[in-house]
Amino acid sequence: MKLKSERHGSVVVMGMKGKVMGGPDATVFRDELKNHLDDGIRKVVIDLGRVDWMNSSGLGILIGGLTTVKNAGGEMKLARTTDKIQSLLMITKLVQVFSTYETVEAAIAAFSE
Amino acid sequence: MSDEGKLIVPSDLAKLEEVDGFAENWMNGMPFTKDQRDDIAISLSEVVTNAIEHGNAGIVDKMVTVVLLRIEGGIRIEVTDQGGGFNPALVADPTDPENLLSESGRGLLIVHHLMDEVDVEPVSTGTRISLVKRFTASNTG
Numbered sequence: 001m002k003l004k005s006e007r008h009g010s011v012v013v014m015g016m017k018g019k020v021m022g023g024p025d026a027t028v029f030r031d032e033l034k035n036h037l038d039d040g041i042r043k044v045v046i047d048l049g050r051v052d053w054m055n056s057s058g059l060g061i062l063i064g065g066l067t068t069v070k071n072a073g074g075e076m077k078l079a080r081t082t083d084k085i086q087s088l089l090m091i092t093k094l095v096q097v098f099s100t101y102e103t104v105e106a107a108i109a110a111f112s113e
Numbered sequence: 114m115s116d117e118g119k120l121i122v123p124s125d126l127a128k129l130e131e132v133d134g135f136a137e138n139w140m141n142g143m144p145f146t147k148d149q150r151d152d153i154a155i156s157l158s159e160v161v162t163n164a165i166e167h168g169n170a171g172i173v174d175k176m177v178t179v180v181l182l183r184i185e186g187g188i189r190i191e192v193t194d195q196g197g198g199f200n201p202a203l204v205a206d207p208t209d210p211e212n213l214l215s216e217s218g219r220g221l222l223i224v225h226h227l228m229d230e231v232d233v234e235p236v237s238t239g240t241r242i243s244l245v246k247r248f249t250a251s252n253t254g
Contacts, residue, residue: 019130021158024126055223056162057162057220060216060219092207093213
């Protein structure tokens with residue numbers, strides 16, 4: 001997995017790319033998220049549009065991120081979930097846990113609603 | 114393309130990429146759709162992760178054996194660990210509201226949805242999980 005972060009005002013968009021399968025991916029994500037929280041960011045969008053596929057460890061990374069951000073008093077949203085990821089969210093009932101948006105822009109805009 | 118592929122890796126999650134690449138190359142030319150290939154890749158990563166973390170308890174010297182077999186109308190994947198046994202019935206329901214925020218425990222649930230057959234059996238060396246994925250009528254010509 002590759003991870004790239006971009007600031008959009010008070011929001012950080014963390015874009016995942018490639019195959020998200022846990023192991024080293026989890027450490028990369030946790031460390032980057034912690035850096036953003038340490039910088040005072042409390043609005044996080046995870047852009048999944050360039051993810052080839054994700055397994056349950058990848059879902060675990062997202063849940064860990066959601067918990068971490070919430071515990072810091074912030075919010076985390078998912079953008080551009082692929083059909084495959086959306087089906088995994090349905091199978092695991094994690095659709096009840098995550099807020100998902102079709103575009104990054106829609107996810108960013110949702111913070112101000 | 115060989116009718117059988119075999120790869121043995123130590124219990125290190127960093128080896129997941131190697132396993133994924135090995136299976137991807139082995140399946141090259143087989144009549145699977147992109148969606149089916151993703152189903153197989155996800156499921157293989159799930160059972161290898163399970164073998165490393167639970168079967169072999171993360172002990173790096175314990176090995177995970179991956180066997181890929183071409184069978185009539187599809188493929189079978191066999192992943193064997195060297196652990197002390199694994200009872201899938203003891204895995205907590207990950208869709209129970211109490212477990213929804215757990216960071217793990219969803220692997221087998223996903224595999225059961227993505228593969229056509231899933232079988233867990235004890236063997237002399239540990240536990241073997243077998244997965245079958247069939248070609249669909251539309252892509253077998």
